[in-house]
Amino acid sequence: MRMTRRAAAVLGMSGMLAVSGCGGAPLYSEQAVETLSTPASPSSTTAPATSTTSSPPRATTAQPTRSPTATPTTTPTATPKKTVALDSLGGPGSGPISIAGTRYPNSFAISACTIYSEQPTYAFPLKGRYQRLSATVGQDDASESQQAVLRVTVKGDGRTLASKTVRFGQRAELAVAVSGVRTLTLVFTEISCGSGGAAFAVGNGQLS
Incomplete structure (x- = not known):
C-alpha cells in the first residue's frame, strides 16, 4: 500500500508518528514508530567482571623447638x-x-x-665389717667394794686401740675406730682392790 501525498504532508507537518492509510485509518501509531526507531535493548545483561584479589599469605610464626626434657638422674x-x-x-x-x-x-x-676372779679377756669377731665401737665403761653400782680401781683395754687384732681406768662411781666413754679389724678383744685388769668384790661394767656397747 502506498502512502498518499496527504499522509506524507501530515507526517511532515506535525512530526507526529500517526500515519493514515486509506479510508483514514492510521497505519502506525506513535508508540509503534517510537518502538521501530528505538534500537532493541540487548536481551541479556553482562554482569560486571569481579576482580579477584588474592589475599596475601598469612605470616606464620615459627614455634620454638623444645628440647627433650632430660630425666633427672637419681x-x-x-x-x-x-x-x-x-x-x-x-x-x-x-x-x-x-x-x-x-x-x-x-x-x-x-x-x-x-678369790675366784681372773683377768678375763673376751674376743668379738668383727670380720672387718664395722667402723666404730662405742660404749660406756665403769664399775657396776651393785659392787660390794667401793675402793677398787679397774682398767679395760681395747685391742684390735692384737694391737691396743684404747684403754680406760675407772673407780667406783665413775664412768668413761669409749669411742674407738675399728675399721678393718677382724677380731676385737676387751681385756679387764684389776689395778687395786679394797675389801669385798667389784665388777667391771660395759654399758650399751655398739658397733657401727
Missing part, C-alpha cells in the same frame, strides 16, 4: 650399715646395769677383786 643413696649390739657377738651375757647412777639396758658385767 644418685643411689648408700644404705647405712646396721648398728649391732656388742654383746650380740660375744661376752658373758647381757642385761640392764647401772653405772654411776645411770641405767644402761644392754650391758654386761664381769666380776673382779674376788
Whole structure:
C-alpha cells in the first residue's frame, strides 16, 4: 500500500508518528514508530567482571623447638650399715646395769677383786665389717667394794686401740675406730682392790 501525498504532508507537518492509510485509518501509531526507531535493548545483561584479589599469605610464626626434657638422674643413696649390739657377738651375757647412777639396758658385767676372779679377756669377731665401737665403761653400782680401781683395754687384732681406768662411781666413754679389724678383744685388769668384790661394767656397747 502506498502512502498518499496527504499522509506524507501530515507526517511532515506535525512530526507526529500517526500515519493514515486509506479510508483514514492510521497505519502506525506513535508508540509503534517510537518502538521501530528505538534500537532493541540487548536481551541479556553482562554482569560486571569481579576482580579477584588474592589475599596475601598469612605470616606464620615459627614455634620454638623444645628440647627433650632430660630425666633427672637419681644418685643411689648408700644404705647405712646396721648398728649391732656388742654383746650380740660375744661376752658373758647381757642385761640392764647401772653405772654411776645411770641405767644402761644392754650391758654386761664381769666380776673382779674376788678369790675366784681372773683377768678375763673376751674376743668379738668383727670380720672387718664395722667402723666404730662405742660404749660406756665403769664399775657396776651393785659392787660390794667401793675402793677398787679397774682398767679395760681395747685391742684390735692384737694391737691396743684404747684403754680406760675407772673407780667406783665413775664412768668413761669409749669411742674407738675399728675399721678393718677382724677380731676385737676387751681385756679387764684389776689395778687395786679394797675389801669385798667389784665388777667391771660395759654399758650399751655398739658397733657401727
